[in-house]
Amino acid sequence: MADSKKAKQNHEEENPFEEMIKRLDVAAKIMKLDSEVYEIMKKPSKLVYCSMPVKMDNGKTKVFEGFRVVHSTALGPSKGGVRYSTYVNENEVMALAAWMTFKCAVADIPYGGAKGGITCDPSTMSKGELERLTRAYTNAMVDVFGVDKDIPAPDMNTGPQEMAWIVDEYSKLKGGFTPGVVTGKPIHLGGSLGRSEATGRGVMTATMEAMAKMGLNPAKCRAAVQGFGNVGSITAKHYEAKGLKIVAISDHTAAFYNPDGIDIDKAIKYRNSNKGVIKGFKGGKLISNEELLTLNVDVLAPCAMENQITDENAAKIKAKLIVEGANGPTTDEADHILSKKGTVVIPDILANGGGVTVSYFEWGQNRSGLYMTEDEVNTKADHWMKQAFHNVWNTSVKHKTTMRIAAYIYALGKIELGIKSRGHY
Ligand code: NAD
DSSP, rough: OOHHHHHHHHHOOHHHHHHHHHHHHHHHHHTOOOOHHHHHHOOSEEEEEEEEEEOOSOOOOOEEEEEEEEOOOOOSSSEEEEEEEOOOHHHHHHHHHHHHHHHHTTTSSOEEEEEEEOOHHHGGSSSHHHHHHHHHHHTTTTTBBTTTEEEEOOOOOOHHHHHHHHHHHHHHHHOOOOOOGGGOOOOGTTTOTTTTHHHHHHHHHHHEEEEEHHOOOOGOOOOEEEESSHHHHHHHHHHHHTTTTTEEOOOOOEEEEEEOOOOOHHHHHHTTTTTOOTOOOOOEEOOOHHHHTEEEESSSEOSOOOOOOTTGGGGGGOOOOEEOOOOSSHHHHHHHHHHHHHHEOOOOOTTTTTTHHHHHHHHHHHHHHOOOOHHHHHHHHHHHHHHHHHHHHHHHHHHHHOHHHHHHHHHHHHHHHHHHHHHHO
């Protein structure tokens, strides 16, 4: 079987939605969550599938599959990114949507959770093909999306350009310019200053709060960062600025180790001039992604994708602190191994909430027409992240549980209030 086929099959066999349910079960039991609320949380509230015929540059038509899952609107309109990937499937999007529900509640943002995905390989598509596909997806989801209904944003392999196409197509279909229907837009179309760095910056803030609690001095610590896209590279840049030595970085093409510290600026420049990948970078020794995860470091930031830390490698992990920039990088079995070892894991639904926080600021700015400076955005976002961190930390102390389960408990407590006070049929 070809490697890419095998990887796709492996990805299909993984079920991140089940991983989400396992954590939900533990949190629900500890906090004695209302059984009706538990049943509601276990299922997405809406799952929309679309098939999109798109004319390719060679004149042939290719049919793509797309999804949008709305997990919950209990606390407000649903919010969540759109992922373009060969591997994206229904289970993955369902899990990602549920994590958005919990993430927004952890960050105290009045949103529910959603996620979208298109099964495609954007690295093999032209800009024109990507534009036609994005417009076809917007057309298919026009009645799902809405400023007060469901608000997409970037995720893996999507960014400001895709968001601009969504705004344009949505605005044309509905009549009237509607920038608030997506976040993560280019600045000139109503995007927020600070949004492109917000997730990585938030990962850094969560890391600094955790290190302070653990008595770790950033200037004396070494870090490894998996994934060198938006989240990974910005996290690494902010870690470096705080004095951490980044000894390893990776992406899906290569991983590099340098005990003297990798120059992150150089790595970013190299990636930007090398079709977005770090393969061939000269700033470190070539290692495998597996080696990166088990290096002798203090902090490990998985910022790539799901199911990277599993029962197969968790026991070998040496980092004292794991901060999840990616969504779902650690399986439930790995969590148990890490918690027994005393490794502190700052979970995705807390650690990478900086992105959705600034998305919420962007949406507010679009609605009010009043725009903030980058400093204002960063100061406000840092404050929200610190607050969320301490809310979860205190919950973990109160219930004597891990930061992950505490984050679920904190989020579920708020969602329970929302569901109970709104009621249902
Ligand atoms: P991106 O597409 O910009 O970057 C993804 C990076 O991961 C790339 O460098 C890619 O090469 C690398 N990668 C993919 N597979 C890998 C593998 N097996 N091993 C090592 N590296 C691998 O995406 P992103 O926006 O940085 O998102 C990364 C993660 O963060 C995803 O889980 C996403 O859901 C999550 N996230 C993103 C945001 C955001 O604002 N962009 C917010 C919250 C969470």
